[in-house]
Amino acid sequence: MNSKFKFINIHTHIPENSPDVTAIYNLAGNENTIQNYFSAGIHPWYIDELNFESQLKSLEKSIQQKICLFIGECGLDKLKCSDFSVQQKVFSAQIELAVKYNKPIILHCVKAFNETLSLLKDKIETDKIIFHGFHKSAELAEELTSKGFYVSLGKVLKTHPEKAKLILQKTNPRNLFFETDDEPISIREMYKMASEISDKPIDFWMEQLSANFDRITSVKIEQFL
Numbered sequence: 001m002n003s004k005f006k007f008i009n010i011h012t013h014i015p016e017n018s019p020d021v022t023a024i025y026n027l028a029g030n031e032n033t034i035q036n037y038f039s040a041g042i043h044p045w046y047i048d049e050l051n052f053e054s055q056l057k058s059l060e061k062s063i064q065q066k067i068c069l070f071i072g073e074c075g076l077d078k079l080k081c082s083d084f085s086v087q088q089k090v091f092s093a094q095i096e097l098a099v100k101y102n103k104p105i106i107l108h109c110v111k112a113f114n115e116t117l118s119l120l121k122d123k124i125e126t127d128k129i130i131f132h133g134f135h136k137s138a139e140l141a142e143e144l145t146s147k148g149f150y151v152s153l154g155k156v157l158k159t160h161p162e163k164a165k166l167i168l169q170k171t172n173p174r175n176l177f178f179e180t181d182d183e184p185i186s187i188r189e190m191y192k193m194a195s196e197i198s199d200k201p202i203d204f205w206m207e208q209l210s211a212n213f214d215r216i217t218s219v220k221i222e223q224f225l
């Protein structure tokens with residue numbers, strides 16, 4: 001395909017090096033940097049409860065790199081038995097870093113929706129937040145995106161196409177992203193599925209999601225690479 005736009009993979013744990021893909025690789029806990037764009041954050045599953053201050057310090061070092069475009073994934077997860085008050089503390093500190101370095105957040109939110117919103121409220125603009133791996137109702141997607149938040153669809157395109165169809169219908173494309181997360185497939189496949197489900201051509205999604213990416217990162221894609 002000869003598009004002047006790239007496939008944007010807003011969140012992946014598997015590096016994807018292809019000239020027609022811009023992927024945001026989520027830095028693993030033991031990494032400080034990679035060659036391409038990345039996101040860096042302290043995932044609620046991997047908080048070291050006795051040592052989170054030093055985790056935050058080394059995170060701040062990673063964030064200072066220009067090719068770190070996002071903070072995350074980070075957020076709250078009530079299914080994880082780690083201390084919820086520590087999770088909230090570490091998430092709040094990451095919101096502060098996002099504001100300090102003016103970088104958007106890739107959000108991990110499991111069974112802690114209200115607590116997440118109350119920590120974000122009045123701290124950071126809604127249009128700097130991406131709810132990643134979104135698989136909740138189309139109504140919730142509509143509500144979030146009408147407030148300016150972004151939602152990113154991954155696995156749901158494959159596992160629940162009917163639900164994904166409703167989400168794609170009800171959500172302003174301006175507030176959408178696609179991702180592969182930890183799925184060992186190409187982002188092209190996600191675009192292909194979204195295109196079939198939405199009856200909109202892949203080119204439409206390539207152009208729209210590139211514009212969304214430029215807007216949320218305030219960088220042109222070629223700027224640093």
Ligand SMILES: [Zn+2]
Nearest residue numbers: 013073181182
């Ligand atoms: Zn992830």
